[in-house]
Amino acid sequence: MPDQPEFNLHCPLPSSPTDVIQLGHGDGGQLTQNLLQQIIYPRFANPELDRAHDSALLQLPGNALAFTTDSYVVNPLVFPGGDIGKLAVYGTVNDLLMAGALPRYLSCSLIMEEGLPIATLTQIVDSMAAAAHETGVQIVTGDTKVVDKGHGDGLYINTAGIGERCTDRLIAPQSICAGDQIILSADIGRHGLAIMAQREGLSFEAPLSSDCAALTGPVSALLAADIELHCLRDLTRGGLATALVELAETSGLGISVEQNSIAISDAVGGGCELLGMDPLYLANEGCFIAFVAKADAEIALQLLRQHAVSASSCIIGEVSDSNSGARLQTSIGSERQLRRMMGQPLPRIC
Amino acid sequence: MPDQPEFNLHCPLPSSPTDVIQLGHGDGGQLTQNLLQQIIYPRFANPELDRAHDSALLQLPGNALAFTTDSYVVNPLVFPGGDIGKLAVYGTVNDLLMAGALPRYLSCSLIMEEGLPIATLTQIVDSMAAAAHETGVQIVTGDTKVVDKGHGDGLYINTAGIGERCTDRLIAPQSICAGDQIILSADIGRHGLAIMAQREGLSFEAPLSSDCAALTGPVSALLAADIELHCLRDLTRGGLATALVELAETSGLGISVEQNSIAISDAVGGGCELLGMDPLYLANEGCFIAFVAKADAEIALQLLRQHAVSASSCIIGEVSDSNSGARLQTSIGSERQLRRMMGQPLPRIC
Numbered sequence: 001m002p003d004q005p006e007f008n009l010h011c012p013l014p015s016s017p018t019d020v021i022q023l024g025h026g027d028g029g030q031l032t033q034n035l036l037q038q039i040i041y042p043r044f045a046n047p048e049l050d051r052a053h054d055s056a057l058l059q060l061p062g063n064a065l066a067f068t069t070d071s072y073v074v075n076p077l078v079f080p081g082g083d084i085g086k087l088a089v090y091g092t093v094n095d096l097l098m099a100g101a102l103p104r105y106l107s108c109s110l111i112m113e114e115g116l117p118i119a120t121l122t123q124i125v126d127s128m129a130a131a132a133h134e135t136g137v138q139i140v141t142g143d144t145k146v147v148d149k150g151h152g153d154g155l156y157i158n159t160a161g162i163g164e165r166c167t168d169r170l171i172a173p174q175s176i177c178a179g180d181q182i183i184l185s186a187d188i189g190r191h192g193l194a195i196m197a198q199r200e201g202l203s204f205e206a207p208l209s210s211d212c213a214a215l216t217g218p219v220s221a222l223l224a225a226d227i228e229l230h231c232l233r234d235l236t237r238g239g240l241a242t243a244l245v246e247l248a249e250t251s252g253l254g255i256s257v258e259q260n261s262i263a264i265s266d267a268v269g270g271g272c273e274l275l276g277m278d279p280l281y282l283a284n285e286g287c288f289i290a291f292v293a294k295a296d297a298e299i300a301l302q303l304l305r306q307h308a309v310s311a312s313s314c315i316i317g318e319v320s321d322s323n324s325g326a327r328l329q330t331s332i333g334s335e336r337q338l339r340r341m342m343g344q345p346l347p348r349i350c
Numbered sequence: 351m352p353d354q355p356e357f358n359l360h361c362p363l364p365s366s367p368t369d370v371i372q373l374g375h376g377d378g379g380q381l382t383q384n385l386l387q388q389i390i391y392p393r394f395a396n397p398e399l400d401r402a403h404d405s406a407l408l409q410l411p412g413n414a415l416a417f418t419t420d421s422y423v424v425n426p427l428v429f430p431g432g433d434i435g436k437l438a439v440y441g442t443v444n445d446l447l448m449a450g451a452l453p454r455y456l457s458c459s460l461i462m463e464e465g466l467p468i469a470t471l472t473q474i475v476d477s478m479a480a481a482a483h484e485t486g487v488q489i490v491t492g493d494t495k496v497v498d499k500g501h502g503d504g505l506y507i508n509t510a511g512i513g514e515r516c517t518d519r520l521i522a523p524q525s526i527c528a529g530d531q532i533i534l535s536a537d538i539g540r541h542g543l544a545i546m547a548q549r550e551g552l553s554f555e556a557p558l559s560s561d562c563a564a565l566t567g568p569v570s571a572l573l574a575a576d577i578e579l580h581c582l583r584d585l586t587r588g589g590l591a592t593a594l595v596e597l598a599e600t601s602g603l604g605i606s607v608e609q610n611s612i613a614i615s616d617a618v619g620g621g622c623e624l625l626g627m628d629p630l631y632l633a634n635e636g637c638f639i640a641f642v643a644k645a646d647a648e649i650a651l652q653l654l655r656q657h658a659v660s661a662s663s664c665i666i667g668e669v670s671d672s673n674s675g676a677r678l679q680t681s682i683g684s685e686r687q688l689r690r691m692m693g694q695p696l697p698r699i700c
């Protein structure tokens with residue numbers, strides 16, 4: 001099967017056409033039903049999905065909620081430290097957390113390319129189910145579509161999520177204040193560089209793995225604490241630099257960060273040097289920044305450091321009322337104005 | 351530009367590379383920001399989207415809601431009677447209605463193929479905005495991704511939707527009862543055949559157009575009335591036959607429908623004969639069946655006939671306690687057991 005190069009990384013080659021997704025799996029008839037009954041429903045099992053109706057019916061404890069969506073088109077489907085399924089659950093869970101909401105319900109919509117090995121699909125769905133279980137969300141509604149060969153890339157996944165807002169505070173860019181301390185939860189650039197390396201067949205001396213992770217633990221702790229938490233942002237596409245630029249713009253305030261405080265692993269640092277990449281612009285999938293009032297920054301740090309995913313949290317900068325965008329204080333003592341990523345696109349990183 | 355055949359139907363050819371989607375539009379940097387600011391935000395304008403955060407923050411009047419999702423991969427992007435944007439709004443709105451919920455909020459996630467003309471994107475986003483306005487929903491959160499040329503087909507759209515449940519009744523397959531009358535809201539097969547004809551370059555004497563429509567008017571009327579409404583189902587992929595088979599299975603009851611009562615337009619009837627298609631299996635995008643207790647069937651019919659989209663509603667059959675699946679009483683007096691669609695896939699119909 002020479003024409004199935006990329007989406008078959010960790011699975012045995014299909015031995016017959018019935019082992020791959022066919023156009024008929026997307027027509028809403030018997031094959032679609034088989035796929036749902038054999039692969040999807042058993043793995044995402046919950047009463048709402050089992051009802052097999054057009055929508056899930058949900059009852060929230062309150063009526064204040066957060067709603068988000070992302071499509072995942074990462075290439076390759078499986079990479080060191082994760083896969084598209086894990087990413088699709090964690091990514092949407094993290095987006096809800098960033099708005100100060102506890103993730104509750106997810107939808108899952110699969111766009112499969114004709115020829116996708118069912119073994120690959122099963123592996124990814126297993127991974128989604130495990131990630132949903134780990135993060136305490138239920139996948140309650142979904143959809144499956146099949147596109148003809150040459151019009152996809154194995155599998156694209158969309159997840160939308162509903163979270164329950166558990167604080168009256170508005171955790172948002174508009175709440176950022178002058179004086180806020182900016183905490184970075186982990187070292188940056190691992191996801192972006194791991195994907196790049198895998199795609200290009202590069203290997204480095206130091207092992208390189210995506211930081212793909214759910215942020216439920218540390219963010220729940222921050223939300224539950226009685227601290228002046230103003231804004232959260234995960235550092236996905238565009239990386240730390242783009243996030244800082246956007247937040248400076250939206251808040252109308254100045255952001256200044258110290259290059260020396262921004263942790264970068266040896267593997268990422270070395271890889272970036274080799275490839276001519278700037279780690280500030282590399283995507284992360286398990287890393288965020290928190291804007292906290294100065295008086296509460298130490299408490300926030302202590303809370304974050306109790307969770308493995310944010311054990312190396314530290315303060316990287318602060319907010320001023322200067323409306324001067326986002327600036328980096330470099331390790332050689334100069335100042336660099338940060339811009340949005342431009343001209344060096346890293347396609348299909350998530 | 352000979353390599354952009356299908357997604358350029360009704361738009362002028364792009365005159366420069368800046369008129370088409372580039373990989374950089376998907377990297378989360380400056381080009382992504384331009385796309386959002388220039389094309390997306392102005393058209394979907396609302397305070398939640400403008401907040402530009404990871405999730406929308408919503409306040410529902412109650413805490414009982416419905417949640418659904420669908421990805422749309424229809425080919426071609428624009429077809430007689432609709433386009434992928436209209437379909438993506440109406441389809442998700444209709445799925446919420448089918449669960450007895452009033453549609454309130456939608457997400458919108460775009461998977462664009464490198465090279466998609468920005469004029470086409472703009473046309474589709476305009477169409478989504480108009481459909482959202484018409485149906486009273488707000489598009490409050492979204493995502494944009496770009497896949498490299500040859501790994502998409504112009505544009506795929508995912509919408510997820512949140513609706514407010516406005517009835518304590520469980521409108522679902524499990525609520526279907528023996529004796530229920532089955533009402534069909536319109537003539538069947540128009541969407542499926544219109545797409546097929548457009549794709550194959552066929553033209554018929556009678557004009558052929560998709561039935562693509564929002565069902566908000568008639569369904570809201572049914573939900574507001576004090577009638578024994580048990581189940582609703584829109585007749586999308588798999589058509590009327592597959593819907594009846596599924597509902598017979600899920601409810602564990604028998605369904606019998608009269609072929610003579612099922613309206614089929616001359617255009618669809620003629621086209622199906624020519625192409626050897628069975629209209630019972632053709633997809634619809636503005637057509638549904640309602641299961642109503644016998645005593646309330648006449649009231650339901652009167653309500654439905656007041657809305658243009660369901661003006662020709664009529665009773666096509668009823669439910670028995672026989673657990674005998676779904677059967678068609680044919681016009682020549684015989685009985686035919688209906689099965690799920692199998693073996694004649696109509697790919698990318700929605």
